[in-house]
Amino acid sequence: MPLREPKKSGGSTKDKDEGLPAEFKELIDLIVTYAKQETIGPLEELKRYVGFGLLGALAWGLGLFFVGLGLLRAIQSEAGHRLAGDWSWVPYLIVVVFYAVAIAVLISRMSHGPGRDEPAGSGGDRSKER
Numbered sequence: 001m002p003l004r005e006p007k008k009s010g011g012s013t014k015d016k017d018e019g020l021p022a023e024f025k026e027l028i029d030l031i032v033t034y035a036k037q038e039t040i041g042p043l044e045e046l047k048r049y050v051g052f053g054l055l056g057a058l059a060w061g062l063g064l065f066f067v068g069l070g071l072l073r074a075i076q077s078e079a080g081h082r083l084a085g086d087w088s089w090v091p092y093l094i095v096v097v098f099y100a101v102a103i104a105v106l107i108s109r110m111s112h113g114p115g116r117d118e119p120a121g122s123g124g125d126r127s128k129e130r
Helices: 013-084 088-113
Strands: none
Touching: 013 088
16 A cells, blocks of 8 residues: 655745744743743742751751850859869860750751651551541
8 A cells, every 4th residue: 555645735845944943943942941840940949948948057056056155154153163173174075965965856856857756667647546
């Protein structure tokens, strides 16, 4: 069975030549629009969350710094002469231990993720237990 030739629209070959570059330009525009939609749009939405995250991290960092400084000065002033001389390093050790515990708690909360109070595999949904 012979192949049929497609019907010609009656236009000249000049119309076909102008149509191909126009379709190619349309394809490029479509690709650029899609790339912007799928990359720039989500990045702009993510920018807000990253900004709040950095602001929160800065607030926690400054807060913990001042709490540690206050703890150090309180221990030094309340202990007085008992932690002087050879024992003057003890208040600093206490503050370092405080920072280590605070960092460990913050890291443990980060690994759980938002809204997850239970570790994975601990039973799941409690709404069914009524």
